[in-house]
Amino acid sequence: MKMNKYMIYFRKIMGMLLLVTASFVVANAQGRVTLQDQPNATVNLDEPLDLEESIGIALRNNPQLKQAELQVQSNGNIYEQSKWQRWPSLSFSASQGFSLGRNVDPFTNQFVQQNIAFNNYQLGSSVVLFGGFQTQNTIKQNSLTLQASQKDLAATRNDVMLNVALGYLQVLSNQELIEVARQQVEATRLQLERSQRLVQAGSLAESALFDLRAQQANDELSLVNAQNNLESAQLSLKQVMNLPGNQEIRVEPMNVGDPSLRAYDATVQEIFETAIQNLPQMQAAKLRTAAAAQAVEVARGARLPTLLLNGGVNTAYSSAAPRERFVADGSGSRTMEVPSASRFIMTNGIRVPVVDVVTIPNGAVRQFGYFDQLDFNRNASFNFSLRVPIFTNYQTRYQISNARIQQMNTEYQGQIVLLQIRQNVEQAYIDMSNSAKRYVATLNQVQAQAEAFRVAESRFGVGAINSAEYNIAKANLDRSRANLVQTKYDYVFRTKILDFYMNRPLTE
Structure with missing residues (x-):
């Protein structure tokens, strides 16, 4: 009577386990999200792209980012699987056998002189009642590792965004340099036309025209070089966005403020404190240190006893049994x-x-048919299994030692990340400050060179100076204007880096 109660109870347990397992399989199949399921927003490349759209394209097309996403999914699977380690395992086995000659009848356990065919079926389950808290600590460790990989993904996204911002600003810078070069060509052309009229009027020597034509050729070469630099900058931007090189793209200009009119609204220390709180690589380092600490607890759990509960339902069939x-x-x-x-x-x-x-x-x-015999031979069993580690050839001892070493390694790695962030913030801040100073100095230089060129142009028109002196004054002005454009966008990029450390959007 007791055995029948046990079998009824065990059947209920097995039924619940089968239901839970089936529910998990269905839920996992329906809830799994893959990269291919993510919709991709379409962008019209025939229209000018702003910085936000360029960043969006790069994020969707970057293969390193997709690898980081796959790593997050892999760590997520490991974490979910470790949580299911708390549940009992369930397995089913079946076997078919043949025995010839003198045998023991599996049905009667008597010796018989005949050929026998037999089947065995077993449904078994096992659950760890106590395992030194290794399962719980492994779940915590895998959760922290998953969070660290998510921060790695965010760090990879940030790197892509910074690279796009740099390429975008380089394109804008080269576009302005082309405009400066065109203005230089136009100014030289107009001066050449005025000089030709002066030569025809006899007010200027004809030799001055040769110098102006040479200057015009130099300006046209500068324009070609600027156009080539723009194509190179566009190619670099398209490569960062993972677009084909023959894809035509245009970018929208940005509203760039005057660096000489404002200072950055945060100190180095404020930027550093904000960075270590928000940068994903710093957060990932902290999470890995915490995961390493959990790995030490997992290794320590191997010193404690392990208690398991095993159960199973068995049945068998023998062809030697009476019909x-x-x-x-x-x-x-x-x-x-x-x-x-x-x-x-x-x-x-x-x-x-x-x-x-x-x-x-x-x-x-x-x-007494096949299924009647299976039902007659049915039996169930339960047992508890206790394993107490006494001496394991120091395996547990050195596993704990290695886990502690790994924990110290992650702590030092976190210190390295912290040091790198401090150095990068300090370098970025001084670069921004120096860039602003260079812009102010270059702006003053442009104003001075513009006045010097205005005077030289007037004197050249009345023959007070020769064409060589005029060309020197114009070349100085052209060079200072190009430097002003470059220093302006260099300042903007340095400011974007500080905005990145301050957790501000790059697209503003």
């Missing part, structure tokens, strides 16, 4: 031939059991 079975139902008597379990005779050197004729009252003979 008929007497069932007591009060319907009458029945005579049956039953092999003796204790009396045997020797026939041709073979031991054969004596067959007794037995009369069994109040019953009937019924067919």
Whole structure:
């Protein structure tokens, strides 16, 4: 009676386990998100791109970013699987066998001289009741590792965004340099036309025209070089965005403020403190240190005992079992031939059991088929298993030691990341400050060179100076204007880096 209760209870447990397992498989199949499921926003490349659209294209097309996403998914699977380690395992096994000659009948456990076919079926389950808290600590460790990989993904995104911002500003810078070069060509052309009129009027020597034509050729070469530099900058931007080189793109200009009119609104220390709180690489380093600490606890758990609960349901079939079975139902008597379990005779050197004729009252003979035998042979079992580690050849000891070493390594790695952030912030701030100073100095230089060129142009028009002196004044002005454009965008990029450390959007 007790065995029947146990079997009913065990059947309920197995049914619940099968239901939970099936539910998990269905939920996992329906809830899994892959990279291919993510929709991609379409961008019209025939229209000018702003910085936000350029960053969006680069984020969607960057293969390193997709690898980081896959790593997050992999760590997520590891974390989810570790949580399921708390649940019992469930397995089913079946076997088919054949035995020839003298055998033990699996049904009666008696020796028989015949060929036997048999089947065995087993449904088993096992659960760890106590495992030194290794499962719980492993779940925490995998959770921290998953979060660290998510921060790595964010850091990779930031790198892509910074590279796009740099390429975008380089394109804008070269576009302005082209405009400066065109203005230089136009100014030289107009001066050449005025000089030709002066030569025709006899007010200027004809030799001055040769110098101006040479200057015009130099200005046209500068324009070609500026156009080539723009194409190179556009190619670099397209490569960062992972677009083909023959793809035509245009970028929208940005509203760039005057660096001489404002100072950055945060100190170096404020930028550093904000950076270490928000930068994903710093957060990832902290999470890995915490994960390493959990790995030490996992290794320590191997010193503690492990308690398991095992259970199973078994049944078997044998072809040597009788095809008929007497069932007591009060319907009458029945005579049956039953092999003796204790009396045997020797026939041709073979031991054969004596067959007794037995009369069994109040019953009937019924067919005993395949599934009837499986049901008759069904049995269940439970057992507890305790493992106490006493001496493991110092494996646990050195595993703990290595886990502690790894923890110290992650701590030092976190210090390295912190030091790199401080150095990068300090360098970025001084670069921004110096760039602003260079812009102010270059702006003053442009104003001075513009005035000097205005005077030289007037004196050249009346023949007070020669064409060489005029060309020197114009070249100085052209060079200072180009430097002003470059220093302006250099300042903008340095400011964007500080905005990045201050957790501000790059697109503003």
